[in-house]
Amino acid sequence: MWIKTIKGLGIFLTFSLLLINCQTIQTALENALQSISLTDFKANIQTLSSDEFGGRAPATPGEEKTVNFLQQKFAELGLKPGNGDSYFQEVPMLAMKVEPTAKLRVFKKPTTLEFNFSQDFMAWTLRGVEESGFDQADLVFVGYGIVAPEYNWNDYEGVDVKDKVVIILINDPGFETNDPNLFNGKAMTYYGRWTYKFEEAARQGAKGALIIHETAPAAYPWEVVQNSWGGTNYTLASEDNNMSRCAVEGWLSLEASQKILETAGLNYADLKQKATQPGFKGFSLVLQASLHFKNDVSHVTSRNVAALYEGGERADEVIIFTSHWDHFGTDPSLEGDNIFNGALDNATGTAGLIELARAFTNLKQKPKRSFLFLAVTGEEQGLLGSQYYATHPLFPLAKTVAVINIDSLNIWGPMKDITVIGYGLSQLDQYVEEEASKEGRQVNPDPTPERGSFYRSDHFSFAKQGVPAIYFSPGVDHVVHGKKWGLEQRDKYLAANYHKPSDEFDPNWDLSGAIQDLQLIFKIAYRLSEEATFPNWNEGTEFKHLRDQMMGIND
Template structure:
């Protein structure tokens, strides 16, 4: 939908001046209400050992969600769910244990070992599943993308079969930036999509061949993330519409499978050929999985500030409150995964933004919704539940402004927009960046598909324009490259590790910088009468356009 707001600004110099004045005023108010010290004070509570790593279904959840609700109340927010600050999120915890080996028979025979060669699991809510002599088919990237005239399943019947597919999409390292989106991953490249599409096609099983560069992470991330207990949203059909078996195989194991069928060389180049057709491997796979099921309910936390004149239209702020709980001790003996940056920082920021709105002299015309969601670390589950069970109509939700893992290395001269080029919300950030003398940058590693890896994505899937921004790498105090160095240090040593702790020395000024920008974006959105839209070429544009016609 075209944004009439920008059109009117182009026509009216007076409106432009008024808009800039309003932005500066909002920025001044935010500076008073949003402070680095306040953000740090919330992180100190949320990342304390007493919260046990904020894992869903634990006492740590109870403490974390109670604290967030109390802070929403202190900020003057009304309970967001019919008199309650909580939205129930029913989930099932499934602990999948695969058989001792994955047996391959037929043209060639081989035996693959768990963790060393593969990881598999099942989200079907039953005690056990089995693949017995399921025919293996190499389905390229496993993509059906009509807008790119691409269908790896064309003419292929995979019922009862197990598909073997590649991670990422055909555009990655293809050399043509117009083919798919070049090195920028589309949703078709995400592992979640591979599983969804294989299920839609009726496959019994789906195995993704891991490769580090196109996945953007090593095999250890795959193996650590897909073993032990996993959480899923409960479904009426008990997930029986999904493949019996989902999983990954190592690059070596995948190439071994394909080589046994005569497929050698650059398998990615083969699969991205426009005349590629799925290839039966003339081998069968046999594997069983035993599931241990546990049902429970987690919670999203939600508070609202009612709009003065357009209360039935909503600007949404989101951040996930959960982390990984208590796990394997590190070298120092610390076993609590506190998630100070990931994502106590985002929750602290939205609490501060809520306070800023409440203290603002001019109250927003549209309603502002603050949503702290559960189980992001388990697959964006809390935001998925809200997006599919919205308390406030998504057709009337103007935008989702998400905050996740904000930089703890101070203010930067540049601001990073995740998935840059997706929607009109970036233009709002651009206006503020210009006022503040900041440079906008996109993903540093576009092939990693960062836009599909945090909670804003679930709103994008439903057509709601969604924005996720973070600090750049050009430090205001330490110079260019400092931020990237700090990001690498965090990624190497603290991301999803017990070392992601709160420290009194933590520099939260960059977190306040992001919160301030998103407060100003939300202020502008809350006082308009128009809707931002998706840019041409976005895979989410059609969904929104159809939704707003209803």
């Protein structure tokens, strides 16, 4: 009898100890969550987006202030340098600025059309040269400028564009037709992004590539194009001085494009409709064009900021938080307010990194895995800092569990939902769903997939290498005002403030929703840190074979 009693007592004590341990862990997690400080979060957004930081452009005094500020904050929280004994990863770049007096001229005897820089077109070169352009180059319309074997699509088939200038539609055929069987329907694929179109034009041997701008398929108005490419442009430095790129890359305003096509005897709307049809082939416009500009070019070094919170028994396995610290700096040519403060985009996300670091350093017991807090440069110029890290990783990608990207946090208050850009692509969805459900929140995909957000922020640089990555975006179903109101706030910001000097800190922002999202992200990341598994991409996604190869998984 006494043996049974002792056994029963042992089971009871074991169960009690497990219960106490669980309660202790839960209490520690709650304490860490509560350490995410609204006051500090708000203050750091204000500092990063202040005029003193000058718009945080790479390789400017604004960068110096920004990266030193972040280093100080991470060091104060007890995080270690993420790159040996340094908090910085140097990113070699070329910085280039085109003279704004450049003119684009289009010829069809006896007619000559002349277009003005900024008003009618934006153009630049990513080549490290002091002058660039083209002279009497043939213009070729190549539809959407896509070569996609998996969709049986090739806009360049049968057309010679070597040393010619291609004119390209933005987005992809699925957007225009809304046909779910054409590409990805309304949702943009990578083939719809301007980055892809310039890359493909260069592969085809084109001398220049000009994309026709339309607000809806581009997802932003012409003013955003002017602000995004009108100042200093940056690209990663390369061994060939980027001579493999087109001599000229740029945008045409819709009005300028229509004039050019009318001169060729073509109607823009009819041409666009034809370009959506399978089997469309590019063709010469029987027009020539000339454009020359001087290019102020210099080799510069920007920096990613990398701070490490080292884990316990599996410290060599790393979960990366990313957020870009950069914006567009200051444009002296603008009258009045000429500082692109980038408060929402992305001082909020950068300040959010600091708060997540604060939460993890407030845990009494270290997580099993490590965390890298990575504030990257050059996102606004084409994901440059994250691209550089992903191809020059400080920690092996095969030991990188996941990437969680934060770009523009919620400024509109608490939401009933959370948006995951890339929802449905990876096993990370399950973690988000389970943690969100505990809070009674819905997990939703991107409400505007036609804008191509999955390809427009830093998680994509890691996805291209095979690392599972997700990007959290604010929900839209406001607790008080509902979904319609939430979507309206997004659209208002995009129209009024996105990539404009007016993206400034507003003391009337309701940042409680951002804190809510940061706490959810913390819970998801903590769960990942305590497991031994490595999430993967879902079957059928374009990135899964890369992760499988990386992890040595056989088909």
